[in-house]
Amino acid sequence: MASAVQPRAFFSTGTGFGRVLGGLAQTGLVLWVVSVVSFGFLKLSPGDPVTVMLGSDFSWDSYDKLYHDLGLDLPLPLQYWHWLSRFVQGDWGTSYVSQQDIFEQAVLQALPVTLTLAGLSLLIALVVGIPLGVLAAVRRNSWADLAASAVAIGGNAFPSFYLGVVLIWIFGVTLGWFPTMGFVAPWEDLGQGLWHLALPALTLGAWYVGLIAAVTRSSLLEVLEQPYMDAARARGEPEWRVIWLHGMRNVLMPLVTVIGLQLGGMLRGAVMTEVVFTLPGLGMMITSAVQTREYIVVQAGIMITALLFILVNFLVDQTYSILDPRLRKNGR
Amino acid sequence: MRNNLLSVENFTLRRGAVAVLDDVSLHLPAGQTLALIGESGAGKSTLAFAAMGLLRQPGIGMQGRLMVGDTDVVSAPEKDIRALRGQRMGLIFQDASSALNPCFTVLAHLSEPLRRHRKLGRAACRERAVALLESVGIADPAGRLNAYPHELSGGMQQRVMIAIALACEPELLIADEPTSALDVTIQAQIMTLILDRVRALGASAVFVLHDLALATQVADRAAVMYAGQIVEEGPAAEVLNHPQHPYTRGLRASAIEFGATRLEPIAGVVPPLSAMPGGCRFAPRCPLATSKCTEQRPPRVERGASTLACWHV
Amino acid sequence: MAAELTDAAADSAGRPPNAALRAWRLLSAQRKAMAGGGIVLAFVVMAVFAPWLAPYGPTEQNVMDAMQGPSAAHWAGTDSFGQDILSRVFYGARSALWIGFASVALGMLAGVPLGVLAGLRGGRTEWGIMRLVDGLLAFPELIMAMAFMAVLGLGMGNVVYALALSFVGPFARMVRADVLQVKSRPFVEAARLMGVPERDVILRHVLPNIVSPILIQAGMRVSIAILLGSGLSFLGLGVVPPTPDWGLMIAEGRGFVSMAPWMSGMPGVALAVLLVGLNLLAEGLRDALDPRTRSRH
Numbered sequence: 001m002a003s004a005v006q007p008r009a010f011f012s013t014g015t016g017f018g019r020v021l022g023g024l025a026q027t028g029l030v031l032w033v034v035s036v037v038s039f040g041f042l043k044l045s046p047g048d049p050v051t052v053m054l055g056s057d058f059s060w061d062s063y064d065k066l067y068h069d070l071g072l073d074l075p076l077p078l079q080y081w082h083w084l085s086r087f088v089q090g091d092w093g094t095s096y097v098s099q100q101d102i103f104e105q106a107v108l109q110a111l112p113v114t115l116t117l118a119g120l121s122l123l124i125a126l127v128v129g130i131p132l133g134v135l136a137a138v139r140r141n142s143w144a145d146l147a148a149s150a151v152a153i154g155g156n157a158f159p160s161f162y163l164g165v166v167l168i169w170i171f172g173v174t175l176g177w178f179p180t181m182g183f184v185a186p187w188e189d190l191g192q193g194l195w196h197l198a199l200p201a202l203t204l205g206a207w208y209v210g211l212i213a214a215v216t217r218s219s220l221l222e223v224l225e226q227p228y229m230d231a232a233r234a235r236g237e238p239e240w241r242v243i244w245l246h247g248m249r250n251v252l253m254p255l256v257t258v259i260g261l262q263l264g265g266m267l268r269g270a271v272m273t274e275v276v277f278t279l280p281g282l283g284m285m286i287t288s289a290v291q292t293r294e295y296i297v298v299q300a301g302i303m304i305t306a307l308l309f310i311l312v313n314f315l316v317d318q319t320y321s322i323l324d325p326r327l328r329k330n331g332r
Numbered sequence: 333m334r335n336n337l338l339s340v341e342n343f344t345l346r347r348g349a350v351a352v353l354d355d356v357s358l359h360l361p362a363g364q365t366l367a368l369i370g371e372s373g374a375g376k377s378t379l380a381f382a383a384m385g386l387l388r389q390p391g392i393g394m395q396g397r398l399m400v401g402d403t404d405v406v407s408a409p410e411k412d413i414r415a416l417r418g419q420r421m422g423l424i425f426q427d428a429s430s431a432l433n434p435c436f437t438v439l440a441h442l443s444e445p446l447r448r449h450r451k452l453g454r455a456a457c458r459e460r461a462v463a464l465l466e467s468v469g470i471a472d473p474a475g476r477l478n479a480y481p482h483e484l485s486g487g488m489q490q491r492v493m494i495a496i497a498l499a500c501e502p503e504l505l506i507a508d509e510p511t512s513a514l515d516v517t518i519q520a521q522i523m524t525l526i527l528d529r530v531r532a533l534g535a536s537a538v539f540v541l542h543d544l545a546l547a548t549q550v551a552d553r554a555a556v557m558y559a560g561q562i563v564e565e566g567p568a569a570e571v572l573n574h575p576q577h578p579y580t581r582g583l584r585a586s587a588i589e590f591g592a593t594r595l596e597p598i599a600g601v602v603p604p605l606s607a608m609p610g611g612c613r614f615a616p617r618c619p620l621a622t623s624k625c626t627e628q629r630p631p632r633v634e635r636g637a638s639t640l641a642c643w644h645v
Numbered sequence: 646m647a648a649e650l651t652d653a654a655a656d657s658a659g660r661p662p663n664a665a666l667r668a669w670r671l672l673s674a675q676r677k678a679m680a681g682g683g684i685v686l687a688f689v690v691m692a693v694f695a696p697w698l699a700p701y702g703p704t705e706q707n708v709m710d711a712m713q714g715p716s717a718a719h720w721a722g723t724d725s726f727g728q729d730i731l732s733r734v735f736y737g738a739r740s741a742l743w744i745g746f747a748s749v750a751l752g753m754l755a756g757v758p759l760g761v762l763a764g765l766r767g768g769r770t771e772w773g774i775m776r777l778v779d780g781l782l783a784f785p786e787l788i789m790a791m792a793f794m795a796v797l798g799l800g801m802g803n804v805v806y807a808l809a810l811s812f813v814g815p816f817a818r819m820v821r822a823d824v825l826q827v828k829s830r831p832f833v834e835a836a837r838l839m840g841v842p843e844r845d846v847i848l849r850h851v852l853p854n855i856v857s858p859i860l861i862q863a864g865m866r867v868s869i870a871i872l873l874g875s876g877l878s879f880l881g882l883g884v885v886p887p888t889p890d891w892g893l894m895i896a897e898g899r900g901f902v903s904m905a906p907w908m909s910g911m912p913g914v915a916l917a918v919l920l921v922g923l924n925l926l927a928e929g930l931r932d933a934l935d936p937r938t939r940s941r942h
Contacts, residue, residue: 028777029776161876168902235445250435267788
């Protein structure tokens, strides 16, 4: 099959129902590893939670009591189990910096912000990147191809945080077209929300545009050489249909693969972008938590991002069989 | 002759500086079949694709006339040629497994020309698709409609290709080595099928082949190509059984047959197209060649019912 | 005799015995790699010879000249402490390159053996290792590095360790894929069928053929490492001030972007150019050595 990137058989081996079950089992194991790592992180972090909670003035008796109450005298596996059961129920503790329930803070407040930013950026990247890639592939070796390659290399190389500052300088400070910080929820006020998200989404999207354009271009180049393209022309199909229907349909799979693979990069970019533009998303939350040494919040943050990552990868894997009929009955 | 369906006159096709097809001329009357024979790289597939108008691209230069019916593929506007494709001309590809789009079902493939050229609705498309699949010998045609190409065997894929090419009952069918990618046992079936359908439609066909014996069985006329030039053309029986051009003779002699006691290859190898002499391109390997052959293009000479390009016949 | 046979087998697989010479010839024809290599070389020179090239010391403060734009005395301007930005950019190359290469090297130390083990052993070992790796990979690299910095504390050394740890997973996965790919090539099968013992098959056929893909992937990792390192510093979770580091400088400049845009601008340009150079070099190398991804121009 024409693909510039090999599909990630993260969860897909075997056939049919067995495959889904196998996929779930694999996911389960990965989730377990993730939880162990997160728990281990908490246990490894310096600082004594008891002293932090008690403040500066305490007696050894109250120390011992709290130590016991917190379950810190239990064997590690038991502590892990307690932590896990609490976590799964949504009891993630309370942040002493913000005095908020961490679950609320992370999932109900920060997560939507990050998702909105990521979603909008992806949209921008697709809308700009795909046509750019198609143009570069169809008009190979022309100036359009060179321009697209330049955008691809440039967009990939400029770190998100730097690009963010540059955009702030150009559009925020010098031209004054867009606000440079703060978040307004689009579901509360669409206009204001989008206006505030414009620069951040452009920053994050720019990085992805190059990638999407590059993958589209190289995949389409391979597809263009396939006989079924000429076969479609031989049936009398107009060129635009040949490219966009017959061609792009075969490009979808490597494209989705790359988007899924680069999810980590997008989360990284989201972290930086949120800090640059002061958006109260997950990235901002984790960053401040690390700066203030609030390990519980950090732990919640890494758990959420890992879960998100796994979930999206799982979804992406499921779409493989929809996108490529050859994967449907025969597994890998 | 004006009732020719396919009429190629002094057609030259260049890729960059190299003449891939050099002053090619042939004609095919309506209702007859033509075998286009030659070794790999002789330009037969190129000619077939050019006839479909698939080679009108930047980087490719064409001269001369290539008439399909009344349309000159060299100069006609794209939309005229697009109207021909799939409707009055059909193309069968060599490797059906890569000529069928892996993401589309059999029904989707068949519906495309039916919707575009015959403007059929969904139900009508389905009916016609079933009928087409049946006509190419596929069992349980209705059940196959939702199959994807990779779920079909090689032979079935080729049958589907044939069905697609014939969907709108074209007047001219071009088959580019339709059985080369198939097992020997199926080759005969597929060739017979194609001939059957072509005759049933009263259409003309061009078969691009490298197998001489096969050509004798399927074609009314034959044209032999070497390195982009047509060296001999005429009725199939004449050209293939009583060849007059030194190259065709060499081809015939080198064909391996049962009971042969000696192998008689043609000496030398085909030089790259950029290293061709200005005259007859076969000259470097021809036993009858003289210096005139290398320098001057041999004229087209009629010998009996055939036309040859040679100085020495 | 076995040596000749295996060389012949290598030939039939499309790789001439003298891969180095062939690579050099292809490289010179690759403008991409040359351009990238030139850029990277320039930065290495900049880093190594910073004390001689830089007009001022990296932490030399001239408070009188603070927040000046580019001028004859300060080609790239000064920052809020009066430090010369150009000099700090030169010295900043040191931390960037050091972090980049050291973290990748360390990460390879742990990740490559894991990947090789998984790829060669197969079966349960492979499955177990890969699920572990999947778990590690579920944490985006930056997030993982941030978490490690939280535990380890700030500073350049810790940045290197944190990044190295977050690279273990990616390397393990990449190396395993490389091993699997080489394992399935016909010449390995051919060697086995000729009776070459398994240990030799691994040492003489499989391992040498994964060296170049791994090196190329490592090269691409370096640019990611530099990006992440600067990112950590930008977030205040990396190198400590007043160490000259591009990420730190960009962060410092962010607050002054309306008054002194060159504070963020200059180090950012340096960072972007170095990353572009590294990417070009890595892509050029990949195109030169891997015939399958060579562009069809």
